[in-house]
Structures are given as C-alpha cells and as structure tokens.
Amino acid sequence: MFRNLGLATLVVILSAGVLMMSGCESKSQTGALIGAGAGAGIGQAAGGDTESTLIGAGIGGAAGYLLGKHQEDKQEDEDERDQTYRNIQSDTVTVWVTNSNGSKTPVTLEKENNGYVGPKGEFYETMPSEADLRKVYGF
Structure with a gap:
C-alpha cells in the first residue's frame, strides 16, 4: 500500500510540474490536465496497477475539463453582462x-x-x- 501511495504522489507531483512548465490556453485545458494528474494518482493509489491509473486519469481528465469549461462559460456570461452595463453608461x-x-x-x-x-x-x-x-x- 505504501508503495502505491508513493507512486501516486510521484504521478501527482510530475503532473503539477508539467502543468507549470506548459501553459494551457484555456481553463478547460488546465482543468483537464489537473484532473488527469489527480485522477491518475488516485487510480494508482486505489488499484495499484496501470489499468487503474489510466482509468483514473481518463475520469479525472474528463471531470476537470467539464469544470474548467463551466468556469469559461461563467466568465463569458459575466463579460457580456459587464459589456451591457458599460453600454448603458x-x-x-x-x-x-x-x-x-x-x-x-x-x-x-x-x-x-x-x-x-x-x-x-x-x-x-x-x-x-x-x-x-x-x-x-x-x-
């Protein structure tokens, strides 16, 4: 179990390093990258094999993408509302x-x-x- 936790921690740390070195163009891309890294770490810790790691990365990446996309949509709505307010003025x-x-x-x-x-x-x-x-x- 400790070996799996150590490997999961390593995966998360490496994913965070990649995120800092590579700039994502959007919140959905950033969310997908963070989610995939976290999901891979959780999958490895839970299952202890490659299949679990890959499943975790896939689920985490998809969830992270959806959360990031939601934030983008929310920001677009706020930008449009702000523009409308400025137009009134x-x-x-x-x-x-x-x-x-x-x-x-x-x-x-x-x-x-x-x-x-x-x-x-x-x-x-x-x-x-x-x-x-x-x-x-x-x-």
Whole structure:
C-alpha cells in the first residue's frame, strides 16, 4: 500500500510540474490536465496497477475539463453582462452575433442622431437585429 501511495504522489507531483512548465490556453485545458494528474494518482493509489491509473486519469481528465469549461462559460456570461452595463453608461450598444460555429462576435454600434452607426461606418435607421448584423460581421 505504501508503495502505491508513493507512486501516486510521484504521478501527482510530475503532473503539477508539467502543468507549470506548459501553459494551457484555456481553463478547460488546465482543468483537464489537473484532473488527469489527480485522477491518475488516485487510480494508482486505489488499484495499484496501470489499468487503474489510466482509468483514473481518463475520469479525472474528463471531470476537470467539464469544470474548467463551466468556469469559461461563467466568465463569458459575466463579460457580456459587464459589456451591457458599460453600454448603458455610454452612447454605444453591443450586439453579440452568434456565428455558424457557435462562437460569438461583439458588434459595437454608436448611437448617432436618429439611428446607429456600425464599426464599418454603415448607418442603420433603427436598431439592427442580430440577423442583420450577422450578414456583415458573422461567419
């Protein structure tokens, strides 16, 4: 049992070292890496064989990815809410255009006279819909 605990500790330490040396681009990637390392350590400690270590790494990686993705989504929601608040305080309106791949593109319109001016200088007499803006700024 002690041998398994020592090996599990070593796996976790090595995983943490890899995490510090390699930069992850997103919270979901970071979560997956941390989860895989922790899951591998727990799997090794629980089962004491390679199969248990790999199963633990897989489950931990998946759980870590999901937790990281949840944090990313939460941050995006907060960013959109903050942008909306800033828009209320100024003469701009930001419309989030949903693209064909599910990503979102912010399009900031300036209130001017009796309409709105887009980033490319186009004028809208009324507030354009997301569908109208997707034609110009979406993909």
